[in-house]
Amino acid sequence: MTTSHLSRLYRTSWGLFTDLYQLTMGYGYWKNGMAERNAVFHLFYRKNPFGHPYALAAGLDLVIDLIRNFRFSVDDIQYLGALRAADGKPLFNESFLNYLQRMEFNCTISAVPEGTVVFPHQPLLRVEGPLIQAQLLETALLNIINFSTLITTKSARIYQxxxxxxxxxxxxxxxxxxxxxxxxxxxxxxxxxxxxxxxxxxxxxxxxxxxxxxxxxxxxxxxxxxxxxxxxxxxxxxxxxxxxxxxxxxxxxxxxxxxxxxxxxxxxxxxxxxxxxxxxxxxxxxxxxxxxxxxxxxxxxxxxxxxxxxxxxxxxxxxxxxxxxxxxxxxTAYDQAALGGVYKLAAIADEAGLWEYRVKLSEQAIKISNPGLLQVRRYSDPDGHPMGDQIYNLEFGNPPAEVINFGDDQKVSFEQAAGEEDLLLPVFQDGKLVYQSPDLHAIREHCLAQQARFAGLLDSPEYTNGLEPQLSVLKKGLVEEAMI
Amino acid sequence: MTTSHLSRLYRTSWGLFTDLYQLTMGYGYWKNGMAERNAVFHLFYRKNPFGHPYALAAGLDLVIDLIRNFRFSVDDIQYLGALRAADGKPLFNESFLNYLQRMEFNCTISAVPEGTVVFPHQPLLRVEGPLIQAQLLETALLNIINFSTLITTKSARIYQxxxxxxxxxxxxxxxxxxxxxxxxxxxxxxxxxxxxxxxxxxxxxxxxxxxxxxxxxxxxxxxxxxxxxxxxxxxxxxxxxxxxxxxxxxxxxxxxxxxxxxxxxxxxxxxxxxxxxxxxxxxxxxxxxxxxxxxxxxxxxxxxxxxxxxxxxxxxxxxxxxxxxxxxxxxTAYDQAALGGVYKLAAIADEAGLWEYRVKLSEQAIKISNPGLLQVRRYSDPDGHPMGDQIYNLEFGNPPAEVINFGDDQKVSFEQAAGEEDLLLPVFQDGKLVYQSPDLHAIREHCLAQQARFAGLLDSPEYTNGLEPQLSVLKKGLVEEAMI
Incomplete structure (x- = not known):
């Protein structure tokens, strides 16, 4: 049972809940025959809010509800059809609008359950599917996850x-x-x-x-x-x-x-x-x-x-x-009223269907995005205490238990780990909902348990979080290539 | 034509869009036979946001839409009927819930049009009507006016x-x-x-x-x-x-x-x-x-x-x-994510229907609320430049052209004024909408004209704003009385 409120509260279709450039890019993809090429995007943030040692992921249930209602109504299409470019001509042509109206959501989405402790650069959501669909979802996913994650983290700080x-x-x-x-x-x-x-x-x-x-x-x-x-x-x-x-x-x-x-x-x-x-x-x-x-x-x-x-x-x-x-x-999370979550392309299929990995460059190395189809693995010691997290590329298969830590670029081994769990769970498979949201009280219990599990970080906030070494090599190669 | 979106976007009745204590107070008023006594509340803020010399009122159109849909559905009433107090007994009794469900909104509301320059302590809204109704509206009015006024003011600063x-x-x-x-x-x-x-x-x-x-x-x-x-x-x-x-x-x-x-x-x-x-x-x-x-x-x-x-x-x-x-x-108005607008009782009718004026005390004199049925008059010089604003009590009749300025407690005369306008316009009369909202583009034009009219304050932010002297005397008397 879903605890979210969008479809109970709102009478809208959600296709227009987006930035216009998602639609103009969508139009461009469609015109260039790229609309249905498979692509992978990740939603992540780069800096913990409020100086807290971690954030608490939230908003997934609202995302699920929105995606299930993600379509364009007749009114929406009429509105888009009436938009004009600078030269007074229609921004979108009719067959694209027909395409939009017929579009059926069939992305595959994995996500970190609500109430789970997360760290910078870790995907909170991974969206894999037709380029145009994954692109159109960007704004709504960011709006929902950014705000809910921000407030849940603020609330946890106050609760603590x-x-x-x-x-x-x-x-x-x-x-x-x-x-x-x-x-x-x-x-x-x-x-x-x-x-x-x-x-x-x-x-x-x-x-x-x-x-x-x-x-x-x-x-x-x-x-x-x-x-x-x-x-x-x-x-x-x-x-x-x-x-x-x-x-x-x-x-x-x-x-x-x-x-x-x-x-x-x-x-x-x-x-x-x-x-x-x-x-x-x-x-x-x-x-x-x-x-x-x-x-x-x-x-x-x-x-x-x-x-x-x-x-x-x-x-x-x-x-x-x-x-x-x-x-x-x-x-309002008064002292930091927004979480700066972003949504970045990490891979796109070539015409043969093979993944081409992508990074977004930046003058600041820490702002360069990570390529691949990413999952996060959390390692724990024999007492069940978390030892560190590893971002790895699913395409490389099961990862070795070591990472290059973001903080100091040093290799850290989790060989002594007694347990491991992958944080992102399947939510939509080819457009079909495969995730059963816990009820809100259970989500809250999970969140309190997560806070207890990571209580040690409040006094000593160092935590290992990095890329699996092979992924780190892939990223360095792509950055060098792009800088030429 | 209304430009607001609540009824187009939401499928809810708005009676529950409130804080629980408005309902428990409402229950108390009803049980004490006070629910339908006439009362007056004002919505105002105490400090300009962002250090700007003024704020720009906004949100009225959303308020109108909300009030027109302010009722309790069968589901709402069932929900309230299921609420339990600490001892496990129902919080509200059935005849009160029947009363709520039958309640017809019949308040009289005046408000400052959207896009108008306003100053601290000036009512942006005045609500007069049955105590229980005016009380139940508090949370929704604050939510809407606080946020819209905040963002319009922020936007004006960026536009400037x-x-x-x-x-x-x-x-x-x-x-x-x-x-x-x-x-x-x-x-x-x-x-x-x-x-x-x-x-x-x-x-x-x-x-x-x-x-x-x-x-x-x-x-x-x-x-x-x-x-x-x-x-x-x-x-x-x-x-x-x-x-x-x-x-x-x-x-x-x-x-x-x-x-x-x-x-x-x-x-x-x-x-x-x-x-x-x-x-x-x-x-x-x-x-x-x-x-x-x-x-x-x-x-x-x-x-x-x-x-x-x-x-x-x-x-x-x-x-x-x-x-x-x-x-x-x-x-998000990142550097000040909320406007601290408040909603205060200023008068309540006694059993004979005569107004009893009220103030809310505070250790800080500037936080003491103003009594009366308030209107704001703006005086301008022969060139049309604003000279200052006066908060006056409608019950005292047409006010003399002078104020006790909040800033320095000095009397200032507007005798040289060539023009005057009252800022609050009738919006609802006995529950009936009597205000025609301008369309959003006209509201924006009004706001830009207001910014131009008050452009001088950006360099020299002193502006006279105070109580009409007789109102000031009334307030002082009530404060002394309450302090005994």
Whole structure:
């Protein structure tokens, strides 16, 4: 069962969800008789986001949903037919548009499952199929994988900073667009958030939704205590009072007063929330007041521009906060609002169907793309700890257990490895879906397990990641050839 | 005619596009018999984004579309009915859910038209209506207005840096989600971009779409010149060659060679594109090569992590660039990925229907919200130049032409003003749409005219913006009262 929302939420066909140059290139391939030549592209990023030692792949389920709806409607084709070039003549001719409309997706795609730890240069997706199809998918794949991977990684950082305490995602009001909010909520849940305020995401994805009241509730009454009493009357089983509308300490005392009444009726004061001021200091005062009044189980929820840095700092100051409400800085990945994932051609079949390998040159060696039909193998030691990753070319057969490490260009051997796994799994085979997405809760569990498995990298971020030596030789040869 | 895309693109009802606490508060209002009391909320921000001297309001058309589809479907109600509180009992009771499902939107909303210059604390939207409805709308209004206003302002900054040269928006691949990309493209067009690579946005909004080819096109051929020739053969009327796949100078020369052939066939070399390296230096080399070969009209398009800072710097270095392709940093507002707009209660009717004014306190005086039913009046001098803005309370009648300026708390008089206009226009009256949105091109023209009108602020950013004196007195009184 798919947990994604595109086809449930959107009424569009997805062929036009692309950059125009994918279509003009598509037209060029078609006119040159190259449209159906087999090609291989990889989607990867070059630098871990936020200075984290790794990223967490996400977005695959949305990709699957999009690809299953990747076609051009009659309206789409009409729109394309009406586009004009600079000289006023149609950009595309009619038989190309007919070709597009009849096109049936038949690529073969492999991908790293959502929630898996990945490293720079490793393909998160490999697309093999007719050149035109693989090209047309580029923009959509990048849009989805870049954003979901970014937010899942950000969420993991916040989850790690919270050290096992609950993190709630509250970012919808400042998320980048409607779907920005929905996709961010989904990705944040995978990374470690325990719930969200986003009700539509709750309905679409089955994510637990949380919420009680805002300042406006308190402001609708003459006195704060009156507001708390009215809320307790209406929802006695959902009382987390926001205590900082006027005076925080007074607010906590009012919450306690109402909490006593709740207990008399068999309920309890579940929590109080702090949304401004010195959260470390105020949380200590609140904890003391609550404990002295016998509300030792009452949670202290904090919000207000939180992120992993602020949470870490509050913890160092001894803040007594048990639930972290994180909004803008999570849902927009505020300190790095985009992942720079790219999608590069790595091989194209010649007219006889044999692979010609390709690299994209760059003045910076690390930006040169990798040729081949790539897979990533992860080696582990006898205790199951990851030792390092190897990018290898499937066309060369089963790889030797060694790599040329990207970081220092040194050869590293995994001969002592006790286990190995290939990260990319088959998703589409000749256009047919062959992958069963886990449900979103299982994806989240997998992501938490991955974080635990790579916890050592948080203190000591060195990790071996490189090309299998024969692939490294192939790449060097292609670079030299292209530079002549 | 509406230019927005929500109802064309999405198949959802929008009642659940909210934070859960809006619904739990709504339940509380309903249980306390307050749900239908009249209330007034304002949406405003407190600080201009990017250090710009103003922001450009945007998103209203999307808001209109959302509100017209703001209801709860049977599925939505079932979902809410299945939500459980901490004690396992339903969060909402059945008669409240029936009430929600029958609820008919009948708020009165005024708003600043899209593309208009606005300043901190000024309401971009005023919502007056039943407390529960105005509360439920909060999240959606903030989500839409925050993001669109942010991107339109960012786009204006880039448009201003380009000093009349063309700016194309290329951000879809790294935008925050699918709709993040669509909404960003729409907002970027309003702010000044002349076109986009985003084809779906082109179809939905009628924005001009642009694009030719990427590196992958060149990499599909054995030689770059072969790639250019094949492209010219396929699309002779759309030739802008990306020249930096291998060696940029060589690439320009290859483009010129193919350009000569194009001319022989009655076409022309429209442009070349640079996407890496030292853009200032490479553009000068390219310009010289093109000019010497007689291609003086051939455009030089540049892309690669551009924004207003980079464009300004490249211009200072004498770069010969005539079209700017701007992606990630525009579509995600990379250096400030969110606008911190808020939505605050400003008045609520008592049981007799009389307004009780409200302020939200804060330790920082500038964060205290403004009470009343607010309108913004902009005064201009006899030459039509803006002199300053006044926030006034409609309940006090026509305001005197003076304000207490936020910046320095000094009284400023607009007695010399020759003109005045009220910025917020009626949009919904008792739930009925009374506003005719201009089409997107007209919105863009308005936005460019507004930027021209406020061009003086770019050099000298001081601008009077404050409360009408009687409103200022009202606010002070409410703050003192609340602090007792």
């Amino acid at each position: 900073a919270a050290q096992g305490e609950s993190v709630l995602e509250f970012g919808l009001r400042r998320a980048q667009g409607i779907d920005g909010g929905l996709t961010a909520t989904r990705a944040a849940y995978i990374g470690g958030c325990t719930g969200t305020s986003n009700v539509l995401a709750g309905r679409l994805f089955g994510i637990p939704v949380k919420g009680t009241h805002a300042h406006s509730w308190v402001m609708c009454f003459d006195e704060e205590i009156e507001a708390f009493a009215a809320y307790a009357e209406a929802m006695p089983n959902n009382c987390i009072f926001l205590v900082d509308t006027y005076d925080t300490e007074e607010g906590v005392k009012n919450a306690i007063r109402i909490g006593r009444g709740l207990r008399e009726k068999g309920h309890d004061l579940l929590g109080i929330r702090l949304d401004s001021g010195d959260l470390a200091e105020l949380s200590k005062i609140a904890r003391t007041l609550l404990d002295e009044a016998g509300f030792t189980q009452t949670a202290i929820v904090a919000s207000n521009d939180l992120d992993e840095y602020r949470i870490k700092s509050l913890k160092e100051q001894g803040a007594k906060i048990s639930v972290w409400g994180v909004g803008t800085r999570l849902a | 840096a380009a000093q009349g040269e063309s700016v194309l928006e290329f951000g879809l691949r790294r935008a925050q989600g699918i709709d993040g990309g669509l909404t960003a493209t729409r907002a970027a067009y309003i702010g000044g971009c002349t076109g986009t690579s985003n084809v779906l946005a082109g179809r939905l909004f009628g924005i001009p779409v642009k694009g030719t080819h990427a590196h992958s096109w060149v990499m599909c051929f054995d030689e770059e010149i072969e790639a250019f020739a094949a492209y010219a053969e396929a699309m002779p009327n759309n030739c802008i060659f990306l020249v930096d796949t291998y060696d940029t100078e060589e690439g320009v020369k290859n483009a010129i060679r193919i350009g000569r052939g194009l001319r022989e066939k009655g076409h022309d070399l429209l442009g070349i594109r640079l996407d890496s390296g030292d853009l200032a230096e490479l553009s000068k080399i390219a310009r010289t090569l093109l000019d010497e070969a007689g291609f003086t009209q051939t455009a030089i398009v540049a892309s690669n992590d551009l924004d207003e800072y980079r464009i300004k710097s490249l211009k200072e270095q004498g770069a010969k660039i005539s079209v700017w392709g701007v992606g990630t940093r525009l579509a």
